[in-house]
Amino acid sequence: MTGSMRRREFLFEFLCGLAAVPVLAALPGCSRRESLRVALLDFFADRDSARAVGAAYLESAPEEDDDERLLRGLTGGRVREAEWEALATSDPAALYEQVRELHRSDFAAGRTLQLSGWVLSETELRLCALLAQMG
């Protein structure tokens, strides 16, 4: 992770209080994009496990160690990104269902990656990697 990315994370956490409160997306001061990030990071109840899996993935694919790239990879483009940004503040449960749908369709579409030989969806790995980036 680069120094500028770490600084950005720090600022982000400062603004949103990410680690302490689960659904912070509606807090004043968070941009829609930041809100989406917060909501996505809140997907996992067992964050330690997701972070460990994400860290292992980033170690094997260092080119993915870029939060913008991960977020872009997760949403797959501006249209879904906008939709997810809206859901992040209005209906996180619906957002998570969409994430799960995308995750399932990854397998059908061959959007899979391997971690230590495990065939995993791009969505689940990038979601874990996003969490790992937060340290």
Next chain:
Amino acid sequence: MLHDARSLPAATELEAQICVIGAGAAGISLARALSGQGFRVLLLESGGLEADPASQDLYRGRVYGRNYFQLDVCRTRRFGGSTHCWHGMCRPLDAIDFEARDWVPHSGWPFGLDALLPYYERAQEVLRLEPFDYEATSWAREALPLLPLASDEIRSGVFQVAASRFGELYREEIEQAPNVDSFLFANVVGFDIDERGDERGIARARVACLDGNAFTVKARTFVLATGGIENARLLLASGLGNQHDLVGRYFMDHPHVVAGAFLPSQAELSLRFYRAHPEGRIELAGYLTTTDAARRSEQLLGWCAFLAQEAPLPELEQRLASVLREMDHPGAQPAGRAVFFTNELEQAPNPASRVVLTDLKDALGVPRPQLEWRLSAVDKRSARRTHEILGRALGAAGVGRLQIMFSEDEHGWPPELGGGRHHMGTTRMHSDPKQGVVDPDGRVHGLSNLYVAGSSVFPTSGAANPTLTIVALALRLADHLREQLR
């Protein structure tokens, strides 16, 4: 009647309409199907009723190249043959296995599944199985559910499992068959050829016993049913059927390898259908396989996967189990263990995979065989791709994830890869003598009265254990021979 060939007067010549050489699954099935007919059948068995080291030693040979079992531990040389040592795994070949597939060199049977179906149904009875139904959906129920794979690439199948020991099951029946005489300790060591104009056939078989006795058998028809290595060995040693250098080539086994671990997305996932479980007088064991559509579109060989042992989870996998649970079944218990898949793969026919003769001779003076089992890049590519497809199907269904243990190179296999002791292809069946040793009836090309029974005639192997098909082909051959003798 059962006889001890060692007690025959020396230089006896026995006569029969049909002489079946080898009393294993094929030979006994054939003899039973020919019993009660108006002609005499001789059934010659190299061993006795019990295991006998001296007879067993006749199997000994060399293994060259890829690691394989010692040849004398692959088979059982006694009345009943290797049904004394099998696990009883039965299922028919799939329809696609009979087709000439342009992505599988040298593939294609001279007939399709439909031609064999009536014999498969009869083979079920011979093997003491349940009715001929291999649809997984027919046997699944609430307590034994199928994996909910909404996939058009991976499906569930089922093996019927009954380790029928033919020596025990059918000894009495053979003893009492009025037209069948079985001779134990009778080893065919060669043939005398009868040439009449353009027609060439077997006049008599030369038979030897390990105690030194020797006799001959004169028959109208001979059937070689001694196993996938021994059938080729005897033809090579006798210089028969090899006018196109095909005898012994195309040796196939089913590569068996643990090449995938399965991590369920939740602890509660039921895998009971895929473990051997009792059903009526037999056991059933579910498996996963590729659909015909996937095999065509992805150009895959046959394959099936069984559940093997479970294993505790290393640290990363413990973490992964938690992630999978949250992705697929939030609120459920994460799996605490992974389970390995044992894969049974179809091997593409390969002329370089073969049985040859050595300079070494057995106690009866017959050259010992050498097995050179060779896999090809086609096999590896198919196995690797199949696992990628399985991994996707398991993930898409939300049942779990697959860990692929194959390397990506063309030839590298896990070191523990072994065979299934399924010896196939060495006297392959084809209507063209330049492409097969036997014709579609099982008759050796160029010989009027020598037939081959058993898995050595399989042009391709599918991923089905061979015994059910061996028995079905033997019953089909019996019908043909009855017709010939009519």
